[in-house]
Amino acid sequence: MRIALFVTCLGDVLFPDVGKATVAVLERLGHEVVFPQDQTCCGQMHTNTGYQRDAVGLVRHHVDVFERALADGCEAIVAPSGSCAGSVRHQHAMLARRAGDEELARRAEAVAAQTFELSQLLVDVLDMTDVGASYPHRVTYHPTCHSLRLLGVGEAPLRLLREVRGIDLVELPAADTCCGFGGTFAVKNADTSTAMLADKMSAVLTTRAEVVTAGDASCLMHIGGGLSRLKTGVRPVHLAEILASTSESP
């Protein structure tokens, strides 16, 4: 399948390894990955911080770019982020409608229908759970809120992780409780965000995992930032990076 990668703005600028891992997994499975170079950002930060008018411009840009990718033969758009895929699927058409642009809304819906978070694409679209990965570490998985509740990825990430060779996958207590990131919430309500983070970190620590993984680099940046500040020695690793690891290239 020809798949367009929506790497997300955070993945592009701060976490390029997540995008590289996404490419590696999909190419290893025999798919063609293209990177539409005009892409920028889904606009979620603007939308969720109250700047819908600014966001609509970004929605239009995103739709232009990925509509072309679909016209160019791509059958799916993949994002290594539940939150950004969630914004495309749940917010783009709504924003266009609120701005009174029904045509953009319909185009956004068409793009959204082909947009998938990585685990969704692998499990639900490509019907794969064993992607040939090897990762001999003790790992716990945090289901991010938007992948869980906005996108409904369900068990897909866990089904993928269970098939990874050598992994010691341990269940995270109170896994479906928010980690406290919430985009600009993390700075606007930094104290409450930190209180939520503290509970998430203590849950991670009770698992005695070396690695905490999730499908969103943003939540991992928050959880990992806390774990690092406290010198816990637990590393945040994106789901895509675990799935990309093999015994030949760990």
Add this chain to the structure above:
Amino acid sequence: MSTFLGMPRGRVPGPPADPAVGQLTGDREFPDAARDALADTRLRRNLAHATSTIRAKRAQVVAEVPDWEALREAGSAIKAATMAQLPELLEQLEANVEARGGQVHWARDAAEANAIVTRLVQATGSDEVVKVKSMATQEIGLNEALEAAGISALETDLAELIVQLGHDRPSHILVPAIHRGRSEIREIFVREMPGVDPHLRDDPAALAAAARAHLRAAFLRARVAVSGANFGVAETGTLSVVESEGNGRMCLTLPQTLITVMGIEKVVPTWRDLEVFLQLLPRSSTGERMNPYTSTWAGVTAGDGPQEFHLVLLDNGRTRVLADELGRTALHCIRCSACLNVCPVYERTGGHAYGSVYPGPIGAVLSPQLTGLTGGHEPNDSLPYASSLCGACYDVCPVKINIPDLLVQLRAEHTEARADRRRLPSPEAAAMKAAAWAMADAQRFARAGRAATMARHGIRRGRPITPLPRPLNGWTASRDAPTPPAETFRDWWSRTRGDDSGDES
């Protein structure tokens, strides 16, 4: 009587609620109030225990209903239909209440509702009332208004009584004293309850017995009761109160005069609609299959119960909320408080941080909707941001109110109101505008990304060498900053794959 209430379409939206009357707003912005709450060890422990207990109970009793999702759909649909014909339903309710011997009063706002109730109590010659737990009367500050007129109002719901005796404010819609542990409750009773045993123990049975003795005398003495209403049935003129203790039933049946204050959104079209809500409400709120006491009454009945019944229909900003198509879904709320119990923010800050009698996710929507957003630093302007948008509230809402979407919409209303009142954009608005400009074009964004990779030299072991300005320093206060990579993804792609893939840029 014909009225403007509940008639949004084609008219000027109604006025917002006056934040100076009643309790729809606090005196501090949420982040400041939350900071103090987060530092209160006892509060944190009480809340964590209470919310986790009630969450588990709810999850269990909801899981055993095979058609729970269909019930939620039905609840949502009934409410949506109700809001679409609110004026007609309210007039139908009024006609049926009056046909059965009750009197209906219309109150535009809190001050008017308080004046109506005060006048009605004064007309009975009584200087005290017993009260059924009610959010509407808390919202309008009725107790304080009555007190100012020399009338004492006694809360008879156990938790409301604890709050009242403690000179405190409710912190939860269903469990107003959720922030109190039993040793604190014992201290309040010993200090405030006349004639209580000074050696009172702090086990729940002993505390309940003390409250029972205290309240029983008041029930037998009372000539006037004030209640709220969970539902008002338009087709029959029936009012309904759902409760657990039976103290509400005492108030609704023993006194001579009953005054009910009901928000206009509590009307339901038909008796049969109660079938849906009486299944949704107890399972969502107390985690019970059925609540112990469901009282319904219509008008007055000679020789049985109150002989005088008044219904005060309260607007207080609701008509204004109704005018907005998305916003009006918040009026579907049946005050179950399931969203509070699952909210990771509420669980840690408690209800007082929200300032309003409506705390938690639905309160963060309703309170600013009712008082209006100013675009300034009023406490209610901070509430739509008091959420990580995790969506747990939407999942449990029995009438499927999409609280995260409403919060996002209110954030937009806030920033737009702020832009309207400022000559220059706020620093945040300017930063967002700049980011949107950079992100609207891939070339610009690529350059911005490359600039960000240079910032890697400004970070040492997770901390910026130069402290970040507000509000970004909120990040580094508790979290290490990520070190930007040497190369962005797009530059890696160009370098390793060339520019031949994707679209022409």
